[in-house]
Amino acid sequence: MEKISTWIWLIPVLPLLAALLTAAAGPHFLRKHSHLPVIIALAVSAILAVVVLGITYGTPEVPQTDINGYNWLSIDNLQSTFKARISPLTTLMLVTVLLVSLVVTIYSKGYMAGERGYGRFFAFIGLFVFSMLMLVISDNFLMLYIFWEAVGLCSYLLIGFWYQRPEAAAAAKKAFIVNRIGDFGFAVGILLIFLNFNTVEFYGSQGVFTQAHCFAAQHPVLITVIALCLFAGAVGKSAQLPLYVWLPDAMEGPTPVSALIHAATMVTAGVYMVARCGAIFSESKIALTVVAITGGITALFATVIALVQTDIKRILAYSTISQLGYMFLAVGVGSAAAGIFHLYTHAFFKALLFLAAGAIMHAMHNHIDLKELGGLKNDIPWARWTFLIGALALAGFPGLAGFFSKDEILWGALNHPTLFWLGWIGVFTAALTAFYIFRCYFLAFHGPRLVPKDVAQPHETPVMSYCLVVLAVGSILAGYINWGKNHPLDSFLSGSVSLASYHRLDLSSHRISHDTVMYISIAAALLGIAAAGLICLPTRTKADQIAAYPTLRPMHKLLLNKFYVDEIYQSIFVHPLRFLGKICFTLDNLVIDSLIWLITVVPRAAGAVVGLAQRGSLQTYALLMILGLTLTLILVIYAI
Amino acid sequence: MWFFLFSFVALASALLMIIQSRPLYSALFFVLTILAVAALILLQQAYFLAFALVIIYAGAVLVVYVFVLMLSRQENQPAYDTKAHTPLLATIIGLVFFVSVLQLMFTSSGGITSPEATGELTQSLTETGTASAIGRELFDRHVVALEVAGLILVIAAVGGIALIKNLKPKPNE
Amino acid sequence: MIDYRYYLLVGALLFTLGLIGFMIRRNLIVMFLCTELMLSGIIVNLVGFNRHWLEEGKTILEGQAFTIFLLVIAAAEAALALALVLVLQKRKNTLDASAFNDLKG
Numbered sequence: 001m002e003k004i005s006t007w008i009w010l011i012p013v014l015p016l017l018a019a020l021l022t023a024a025a026g027p028h029f030l031r032k033h034s035h036l037p038v039i040i041a042l043a044v045s046a047i048l049a050v051v052v053l054g055i056t057y058g059t060p061e062v063p064q065t066d067i068n069g070y071n072w073l074s075i076d077n078l079q080s081t082f083k084a085r086i087s088p089l090t091t092l093m094l095v096t097v098l099l100v101s102l103v104v105t106i107y108s109k110g111y112m113a114g115e116r117g118y119g120r121f122f123a124f125i126g127l128f129v130f131s132m133l134m135l136v137i138s139d140n141f142l143m144l145y146i147f148w149e150a151v152g153l154c155s156y157l158l159i160g161f162w163y164q165r166p167e168a169a170a171a172a173k174k175a176f177i178v179n180r181i182g183d184f185g186f187a188v189g190i191l192l193i194f195l196n197f198n199t200v201e202f203y204g205s206q207g208v209f210t211q212a213h214c215f216a217a218q219h220p221v222l223i224t225v226i227a228l229c230l231f232a233g234a235v236g237k238s239a240q241l242p243l244y245v246w247l248p249d250a251m252e253g254p255t256p257v258s259a260l261i262h263a264a265t266m267v268t269a270g271v272y273m274v275a276r277c278g279a280i281f282s283e284s285k286i287a288l289t290v291v292a293i294t295g296g297i298t299a300l301f302a303t304v305i306a307l308v309q310t311d312i313k314r315i316l317a318y319s320t321i322s323q324l325g326y327m328f329l330a331v332g333v334g335s336a337a338a339g340i341f342h343l344y345t346h347a348f349f350k351a352l353l354f355l356a357a358g359a360i361m362h363a364m365h366n367h368i369d370l371k372e373l374g375g376l377k378n379d380i381p382w383a384r385w386t387f388l389i390g391a392l393a394l395a396g397f398p399g400l401a402g403f404f405s406k407d408e409i410l411w412g413a414l415n416h417p418t419l420f421w422l423g424w425i426g427v428f429t430a431a432l433t434a435f436y437i438f439r440c441y442f443l444a445f446h447g448p449r450l451v452p453k454d455v456a457q458p459h460e461t462p463v464m465s466y467c468l469v470v471l472a473v474g475s476i477l478a479g480y481i482n483w484g485k486n487h488p489l490d491s492f493l494s495g496s497v498s499l500a501s502y503h504r505l506d507l508s509s510h511r512i513s514h515d516t517v518m519y520i521s522i523a524a525a526l527l528g529i530a531a532a533g534l535i536c537l538p539t540r541t542k543a544d545q546i547a548a549y550p551t552l553r554p555m556h557k558l559l560l561n562k563f564y565v566d567e568i569y570q571s572i573f574v575h576p577l578r579f580l581g582k583i584c585f586t587l588d589n590l591v592i593d594s595l596i597w598l599i600t601v602v603p604r605a606a607g608a609v610v611g612l613a614q615r616g617s618l619q620t621y622a623l624l625m626i627l628g629l630t631l632t633l634i635l636v637i638y639a640i
Numbered sequence: 641m642w643f644f645l646f647s648f649v650a651l652a653s654a655l656l657m658i659i660q661s662r663p664l665y666s667a668l669f670f671v672l673t674i675l676a677v678a679a680l681i682l683l684q685q686a687y688f689l690a691f692a693l694v695i696i697y698a699g700a701v702l703v704v705y706v707f708v709l710m711l712s713r714q715e716n717q718p719a720y721d722t723k724a725h726t727p728l729l730a731t732i733i734g735l736v737f738f739v740s741v742l743q744l745m746f747t748s749s750g751g752i753t754s755p756e757a758t759g760e761l762t763q764s765l766t767e768t769g770t771a772s773a774i775g776r777e778l779f780d781r782h783v784v785a786l787e788v789a790g791l792i793l794v795i796a797a798v799g800g801i802a803l804i805k806n807l808k809p810k811p812n813e
Numbered sequence: 814m815i816d817y818r819y820y821l822l823v824g825a826l827l828f829t830l831g832l833i834g835f836m837i838r839r840n841l842i843v844m845f846l847c848t849e850l851m852l853s854g855i856i857v858n859l860v861g862f863n864r865h866w867l868e869e870g871k872t873i874l875e876g877q878a879f880t881i882f883l884l885v886i887a888a889a890e891a892a893l894a895l896a897l898v899l900v901l902q903k904r905k906n907t908l909d910a911s912a913f914n915d916l917k918g
Binding site for chain 2: 830833836847
Binding site: 619630634637 | 725740744
């Protein structure tokens with residue numbers, strides 16, 4: 001274990017160095033090869049992460065080590081060190097993040113080829129991976145917060161990659177600002193922690209998590225408040241109910257960005273944080289209930305919106321929101337391990353779906369709306385088959401990754417003593433999930449062939465297709481790490497102190513068995529797929545007819561417009577703030593600039609007044625000179 | 641008695657000089673002032689100085705003034721000669737100046753205190769006004785200043801010529 | 814003998830008259846003439862002081878020496894001043910002191 005300490009830092013630092021190298025040397029020296037430093041760094045880091053995973057998996061007693069780095073902040077009680085926390089949770093996250101990042105980066109070599117700012121893209125990707133990895137292995141709240149913000153920054157930079165497009169710039173701003181709102185709650189939570197615990201470290205003898213239990217016994221209300229504030233940050237970052245509005249708009253960024261950041265890694269940071277702070281959350285029943293309800297309601301809400309959207313990337317964005325809701329639901333009902341498992345499998349199949357959508361966009365010259373394309377199964381076969389595999393995984397078809405993890409979540413939710421109704425909502429949402437994703441698949445790949453006018457011959461890039469295949473394999477196989485009687489993943493994760501605090505809750509009432517839940521989820525998935533097939537398959541018109549049905553039409557309109565949430569937010573928050581901003585601006589112009597003007601005008605006026613004395617007249621000068629002489633003489637005589 | 645006469649002449653002609661409207665008359669009154677001052681100096685038995693004053697000052701400098709006045713003749717009585725520039729203010733300032741100088745001279749808060757006896761000096765004074773006495777004074781104790789004075793005169797001469805050089809009308813015009 | 818302080822008085826009066834004349838007159842040449850008047854007032858002053866020193870018993874003739882230098886200065890100054898006045902008169906064709914106000918403001 002000691003050997004790790006020497007090269008554990010390579011894992012996050014290598015992508016950072018690669019990013020700096022690409023940023024410095026990309027445009028001039030590397031040019032077309034700007035992808036090389038980052039890809040090589042990610043590959044090496046991925047290998048190292050797998051090695052670390054092997055080491056932590058291989059040791060029988062679970063090692064939790066803190067590898068000390070550099071103490072960069074030391075003000076009284078506020079200590080912050082670059083410490084790396086090696087626990088099962090962190091190593092699983094490291095491997096997930098690095099594998100998916102590696103595949104997505106190789107994919108973007110093909111996708112972003114020829115774009116302006118090719119080097120910039122890879123530099124940002126490297127920076128993002130660095131921030132995400134540091135977030136995962138950080139050992140105190142201050143570092144966590146710093147890298148939390150850093151991933152938000154990288155998200156802003158990457159969403160607004162094509163910054164000349166006003167929609168992209170607006171989407172980037174929206175993402176950052178909405179994130180910031182959540183981060184404000186997060187910061188308040190951290191401040192409360194520091195005030196009450198006098199430290200920001202996670203573990204250690206005085207660590208927050210170590211003290212959390214005693215603290216909760218004395219201040220039950222305060223621990224709930226802290227937990228809710230921390231959850232606010234997760235709501236912002238992971239796009240849950242009030243603060244989800246940035247994620248659909250974030251699809252303005254390049255598709256690899258959507259795959260990496262808004263499906264697999266960054267948005268899962270919220271789930272990871274809630275799992276990590278298990279010691280705090282598990283002390284407060286109210287906080288857990290809030291987490292679960294938020295997750296469940298968000299899952300349903302987003303799924304319902306996704307039913308009628310026509311932009312494939314937007315469908316996938318709402319799908320991400322909904323799946324994140326599932327993860328929060330899992331954590332809230334006490335099966336945090338199931339939530340993390342779902343995070344891991346979701347990373348694979350959601351990234352796969354996004355990259356397949358990217359392949360469609362690439363073939364269709366950036367057209368991604370289902371109204372404009374259809375029946376492409378013969379044109380882009382690689383994308384079609386991999387999209388199908390991803391869709392099956394998302395729907396929870398038995399045998400693929402999503403099935404195993406969703407199964408665990410539903411079991412945990414349905415068995416909860418009080419929140420089992422969320423479990424039934426989860427089942428209903430699973431059915432709807434299957435429906436919308438297969439609606440998307442059938443409309444895009446089956447049915448009559450519909451191709452936008454400016455596309456001559458759709459084609460596929462080999463490198464993109466290979467990445468899709470890799471992720472498809474991952475989507476199929478990823479679930480099997482928990483296969484078997486002794487559930488290797490669960491036992492692996494139970495070694496994590498954070499998840500153990502959830503496990504200790506043992507809320508499950510064990511009424512419904514695993515097998516029953518399995519049958520229920522299989523039934524839900526098949527129902528959804530069948531419904532989608534019936535409605536969307538032979539032609540597209542049947543779906544339109546149902547939508548145009550008189551009683552359903554207002555509902556269809558409501559869903560199509562995403563429940564008008566953006567417009568509501570615009571009128572409640574944005575307009576008043578903008579008005580306030582205009583007032584401040586006017587005040588600044590009138591008052592503050594006037595003060596400055598006053599300061600400038602006084603010397604000038606004084607100068608103008610004194611300038612009047614310069615008449616140029618010789619005699620006046622003589623007069624004044626002699627006057628001065630006389631006055632001086634008087635002064636000399638009478639004063640001295 | 642002579643003192644009062646000559647000082648009266650000097651002051652009267654000075655006053656007349658500054659209120660003359662014709663500049664030539666001012667110059668001539670100034671010559672009269674200089675002659676009265678020379679007489680005052682003579683009363684102190686500073687003969688050389690008095691004659692030097694008359695010859696150099698009245699004889700050379702003022703003659704130059706008169707020449708220049710002739711050269712720059714304007715047509716009859718231009719306005720700037722008849723109208724004074726703030727006479728009241730100037731007079732007040734002048735009076736204030738004079739009073740303060742008087743204060744300096746004649747009161748104990750000034751510098752000059754009570755008069756000494758003025759009697760027994762006649763014999764020492766007769767030797768002090770001659771050319772040789774002044775010459776000895778100058779060359780013994782103020783040699784450098786004397787040389788520099790000569791230099792100044794040369795510079796003034798050269799400068800005057802340099803300034804006037806382009807004033808002559810060109811022959812072809 | 815006359816008290817030396819009367820000389821000082823006469824000198825002060827001459828100087829003051831020259832001062833007033835300098836401020837009053839607008840003709841350039843007459844202004845310089847009043848300057849010369851001031852100088853002659855100084856000469857009277859110096860001669861008076863010379864007398865005072867002699868009365869005190871010190872046989873030094875610094876007052877007279879200084880007067881000689883003053884004469885030199887007056888001559889040099891008169892020459893240059895008049896040359897300048899002529900040049901100015903060529904430029905503006907007038908001897909009015911208030912005509913030369915180009916540096917106004």
